[in-house]
Structure formats: structure tokens, C-alpha cells
Amino acid sequence: MKLFLVRHGQSQWNLENRFTGWKDIDITEKGRAEARQAGIQLRGEEIDVAFTSTLLRAQHTLYIILEECGLTKIPVIRDKALNERSYGDLEGLNKADTAVKYGEEQVHIWRRSFDVAPPGGESLKDTYNRVIPYFKHTILP
Numbered sequence: 001m002k003l004f005l006v007r008h009g010q011s012q013w014n015l016e017n018r019f020t021g022w023k024d025i026d027i028t029e030k031g032r033a034e035a036r037q038a039g040i041q042l043r044g045e046e047i048d049v050a051f052t053s054t055l056l057r058a059q060h061t062l063y064i065i066l067e068e069c070g071l072t073k074i075p076v077i078r079d080k081a082l083n084e085r086s087y088g089d090l091e092g093l094n095k096a097d098t099a100v101k102y103g104e105e106q107v108h109i110w111r112r113s114f115d116v117a118p119p120g121g122e123s124l125k126d127t128y129n130r131v132i133p134y135f136k137h138t139i140l141p
Contacts, residue, residue, distance in 0.1 A: 003139075004042060006065065008057040009034035017095045021087035021121060026056045035061040039068020049075045051139055053082040081134035088121025 009031025013020040027035070042065060050071075052062045059078065066072050090098060090110070099107045110118040117123040122130075 002045065004045070004047070006038055006061065008055075008061040009038075009064075011057045013092075019087040019090040019093050019095060019098070019118075020057075021085060021091040022055070022083055023091045024056050027060050031057070031061065032064055035064035036068055039065040043069050045069070047071055047074060049077065051077045051079070051082060053084065054078050054080045055083055058082075058084075077138075079134060079138070081130055081138075085124065085127040086120075086122040087118050089119040090121065 009027040011020060011025045011027050011031060013023065013025045015028055015030075038061075047069065050062055050066065052058045062076065063072075066074065066076075087110075095107070109116050110121075113123070115123050115125040117126060
């Protein structure tokens with residue numbers, strides 16, 4: 001058994017250097033090309049089920065990959081438990097502007113520390129505590 005983990009292709013807000021989190025922003029043309037390339041690399045692999053978040057960018061990336069692999073009829077399970085980390089009040093803000101406003105060190109702490117959440121959002125620990133139980137109880141079996 002193999003597990004393939006794929007991040008979504010470039011989103012519009014990735015391109016604009018904005019905090020995305022749970023905002024439902026779609027992928028760009030570059031993101032679609034990245035998804036096609038991932039699909040090409042996965043061709044021939046045995047894939048019998050796919051899991052994705054409820055976010056459009058993840059779902060569109062997955063569908064392009066499955067099309068490239070000729071696997072559009074396999075079951076696709078969508079669950080909010082697989083959503084990206086919530087950035088709360090930072091979602092939609094430009095990352096560079098936010099670093100100027102709050103300081104680079106504070107933004108680094110919000111983004112990279114394990115147990116400090118951005119205002120109104122999730123810490124990496126919160127995200128871990130949401131995703132890992134779903135993985136263990138739903139995906140792994």
C-alpha cells in the first residue's frame with residue numbers, strides 16, 4: 001500500500017502573497033499546470049481512493065491529477081478535517097504588509113511556532129490535533 005500526499009497547486013492568493021487558510025480561493029493557471037505535472041508523475045500508480053479537503057484549490061488540484069491518471073471514477077472523500085490551517089484574522093492580508101504592521105518576528109511566530117495561533121486562527125498544534133485523528137481513524141484503515 002502507498003500513500004501519496006500532494007499539496008494544491010498555486011492559488012491566486014499564493015500568487016498575491018496573501019494568507020489563505022480557510023478562504024476558498026481557487027488555483028491559478030500555474031496551479032493547474034502544477035496539478036497536471038503531478039498527475040503525469042502519478043500515472044500508472046495504483047490509486048483506489050482519494051481524500052481531499054473541502055477547499056476548491058485542493059479539490060481542483062485533485063480532479064486535474066485524477067484526469068491525468070485516468071482515474072476520474074475512483075471514490076473521492078471530502079472532509080473539513082483535511083482543510084489547511086486556519087489563519088483566522090490574518091486571512092486575506094498580504095504577508096509582507098502584515099510583517100510590517102506586527103513585526104517580522106511576530107509573524108514568524110504565528111506561522112512557524114507549534115503552539116502559538118495567529119489571532120482567531122489555529123496553531124500548528126491545533127491543526128495537528130484536527131488532522132492526525134482523521135488520518136488515523138479514516139484514511140489509515
